[in-house]
Amino acid sequence: MKALVFKNNEISLNEVPIPEIKEDEALIKILKAGICNTDIEILKGYMNFEGILGHEFVGIVVEAKNKKWIGKRVVGEINIGCGKCEYCLTGRKNHCPSRKVVGILNKDGAFAEYITLPISNLYIVPDKISDEKAVFTEPLAAALRITEQIEIRKNDKVLIIGDGKIGLLISQVMKLMNCETYCMGKHKRKLKILENKNIKTLLKGKNIDHRFDIVIEAAGKRGGIKQALKYVKPEGKVILKSTYHGRVVLDISSIVVNEINVTGSRCGPFNKALELLERNLVEVESLIDGEYSLCEWEKAFEQALKSEKLKILFRIN
Amino acid sequence: MKALVFKNNEISLNEVPIPEIKEDEALIKILKAGICNTDIEILKGYMNFEGILGHEFVGIVVEAKNKKWIGKRVVGEINIGCGKCEYCLTGRKNHCPSRKVVGILNKDGAFAEYITLPISNLYIVPDKISDEKAVFTEPLAAALRITEQIEIRKNDKVLIIGDGKIGLLISQVMKLMNCETYCMGKHKRKLKILENKNIKTLLKGKNIDHRFDIVIEAAGKRGGIKQALKYVKPEGKVILKSTYHGRVVLDISSIVVNEINVTGSRCGPFNKALELLERNLVEVESLIDGEYSLCEWEKAFEQALKSEKLKILFRIN
Numbered sequence: 001m002k003a004l005v006f007k008n009n010e011i012s013l014n015e016v017p018i019p020e021i022k023e024d025e026a027l028i029k030i031l032k033a034g035i036c037n038t039d040i041e042i043l044k045g046y047m048n049f050e051g052i053l054g055h056e057f058v059g060i061v062v063e064a065k066n067k068k069w070i071g072k073r074v075v076g077e078i079n080i081g082c083g084k085c086e087y088c089l090t091g092r093k094n095h096c097p098s099r100k101v102v103g104i105l106n107k108d109g110a111f112a113e114y115i116t117l118p119i120s121n122l123y124i125v126p127d128k129i130s131d132e133k134a135v136f137t138e139p140l141a142a143a144l145r146i147t148e149q150i151e152i153r154k155n156d157k158v159l160i161i162g163d164g165k166i167g168l169l170i171s172q173v174m175k176l177m178n179c180e181t182y183c184m185g186k187h188k189r190k191l192k193i194l195e196n197k198n199i200k201t202l203l204k205g206k207n208i209d210h211r212f213d214i215v216i217e218a219a220g221k222r223g224g225i226k227q228a229l230k231y232v233k234p235e236g237k238v239i240l241k242s243t244y245h246g247r248v249v250l251d252i253s254s255i256v257v258n259e260i261n262v263t264g265s266r267c268g269p270f271n272k273a274l275e276l277l278e279r280n281l282v283e284v285e286s287l288i289d290g291e292y293s294l295c296e297w298e299k300a301f302e303q304a305l306k307s308e309k310l311k312i313l314f315r316i317n
Numbered sequence: 318m319k320a321l322v323f324k325n326n327e328i329s330l331n332e333v334p335i336p337e338i339k340e341d342e343a344l345i346k347i348l349k350a351g352i353c354n355t356d357i358e359i360l361k362g363y364m365n366f367e368g369i370l371g372h373e374f375v376g377i378v379v380e381a382k383n384k385k386w387i388g389k390r391v392v393g394e395i396n397i398g399c400g401k402c403e404y405c406l407t408g409r410k411n412h413c414p415s416r417k418v419v420g421i422l423n424k425d426g427a428f429a430e431y432i433t434l435p436i437s438n439l440y441i442v443p444d445k446i447s448d449e450k451a452v453f454t455e456p457l458a459a460a461l462r463i464t465e466q467i468e469i470r471k472n473d474k475v476l477i478i479g480d481g482k483i484g485l486l487i488s489q490v491m492k493l494m495n496c497e498t499y500c501m502g503k504h505k506r507k508l509k510i511l512e513n514k515n516i517k518t519l520l521k522g523k524n525i526d527h528r529f530d531i532v533i534e535a536a537g538k539r540g541g542i543k544q545a546l547k548y549v550k551p552e553g554k555v556i557l558k559s560t561y562h563g564r565v566v567l568d569i570s571s572i573v574v575n576e577i578n579v580t581g582s583r584c585g586p587f588n589k590a591l592e593l594l595e596r597n598l599v600e601v602e603s604l605i606d607g608e609y610s611l612c613e614w615e616k617a618f619e620q621a622l623k624s625e626k627l628k629i630l631f632r633i634n
Contacts, residue, residue: 252559
């Protein structure tokens with residue numbers, strides 16, 4: 001099969017064997033997949049990952065021991081736990097110390113014709129959700145994770161830093177929670193997408209004289225956390241969404257003096273994401289900025305690397 | 318009156334006028350005061366403070382409009398709010414944006430013969446509590462602040478990083494909460510104080526192969542937060558207690574990937590601290606490593622700066 005492999009700091013489109021399924025797994029034929037900012041960070045060295053890239057996808061099950069799965073259109077959670085540790089046994093496989101993570105840690109990803117995944121990671125995609133929309137299940141779930149982690153009160157004043165793909169999804173989720181939602185970014189075109197949904201926007205660099213109950217850092221860059229600590233109220237909450245390669249120089253005392261609560265936030269609930277997509281409560285089509293075949297991977301990544309672009313998809317099977 | 322003034326990066330014992338009280342204030346004759354790590358950080362540039370140092374004290378009210386306060390032995394909260402902002406009006410004067418903080422921000426401190434404070438900041442010290450013990454009200458309140466901020470469950474495995482003054486107080490508080498409490502430090506003598514109270518200790522540098530539900534950073538140094546992030550479990554909580562001058566280089570992605578919750582923690586409840594001191598539930602006398610007059614300030618600070626020393630007191634009136 002064709003697969004987009006990252007090795008020795010280079011991407012190449014290789015012909016590799018179709019992976020074989022284990023007892024509890026399904027073989028999935030990938031329909032579409034999306035390029036995430038984490039993929040871009042992996043190219044810079046994040047997680048030291050080598051292998052097939054990609055973790056946002058929708059596909060069709062073509063092989064599984066339990067035959068009822070065959071032919072089902074599915075999306076898949078990306079964390080694969082050991083099934084035995086205190087985390088796996090308490091429903092938190094995302095934090096299993098020996099987990100694998102699709103396209104990120106010790107597990108080949110979805111920029112390929114096929115992928116294997118444990119059946120327990122799969123969710124059937126409702127017919128109403130198109131392939132393009134289904135690819136957004138994983139990042140939308142990540143946006144929804146925030147609502148599981150902190151108490152969000154109606155009318156909380158929330159600032160999302162970053163008008164990238166995840167920032168636009170989080171902004172829509174916060175608006176759904178009836179928060180007074182602001183998204184700060186530097187791309188007028190992207191902010192316009194939110195303005196069309198009655199979400200307030202702030203152009204980065206302009207003077208902002210108010211402070212926020214909750215600030216969500218989704219800039220994908222090192223400066224984001226400093227901005228978050230600047231704009232959050234004393235005793236306010238900061239959510240960190242961005243993972244990136246490298247370190248940050250930070251004034252920790254401001255967290256102490258202002259008694260800020262900072263929470264890291266990663267993967268979230270697929271079932272809730274699928275429900276929002278099915279009910280059209282979160283709109284994702286305006287976030288798609290291009291679709292390419294695997295053979296066009298150079299062009300696809302060239303587009304994805306441009307800061308003015310939003311989601312770039314691969315059309316695979 | 319005699320006062321220990323920090324100005325132009327130098328401490329000097331000066332003769333200054335006794336401060337005059339405003340309508341809502343009391344004039345307090347200082348009995349004893351304690352040197353805190355924050356005082357040491359101020360000498361390095363923290364908060365750019367200039368004025369009379371010191372914020373841990375016990376004294377006698379000698380002047381106040383409401384005569385019933387005169388002669389009372391008191392301790393005092395160190396934050397003075399404007400009384401009008403959203404923070405002051407919701408009982409959070411500690412976060413008033415225009416607050417003054419005794420010996421730290423725009424308000425003269427307690428290393429002097431007299432201090433003024435709003436009556437609303439004062440707490441009468443029960444007779445059972447000696448002057449020496451009463452000086453610990455402020456740092457013990459700061460230790461207790463943690464219990465107001467995060468849910469602490471019985472049997473939570475808690476690590477306190479740092480065997481300094483505040484670390485030893487926090488360790489005793491966590492033990493009182495029925496946590497499985499460990500204190501990590503590098504001074505055998507200090508750790509021995511906790512061992513005598515049946516609190517587990519870990520000598521820094523030794524291999525620690527387990528992880529903790531809650532890690533409280535009280536090392537007073539830049540490396541503390543890195544250690545905290547190393548020893549906390551995924552989805553665990555980190556409390557930051559140390560304020561220090563300077564910045565830290567940090568791998569923020571580990572907070573995101575492990576979904577750590579980090580909370581800054583500052584000043585706490587004086588009433589609860591006094592109750593614990595009165596009931597002898599927290600023992601502080603073994604933490605006193607010397608007592609000096611204001612005239613002996615050079616010797617006092619020389620001792621306080623030694624990392625093997627615990628609390629150094631001033632005996633003032």
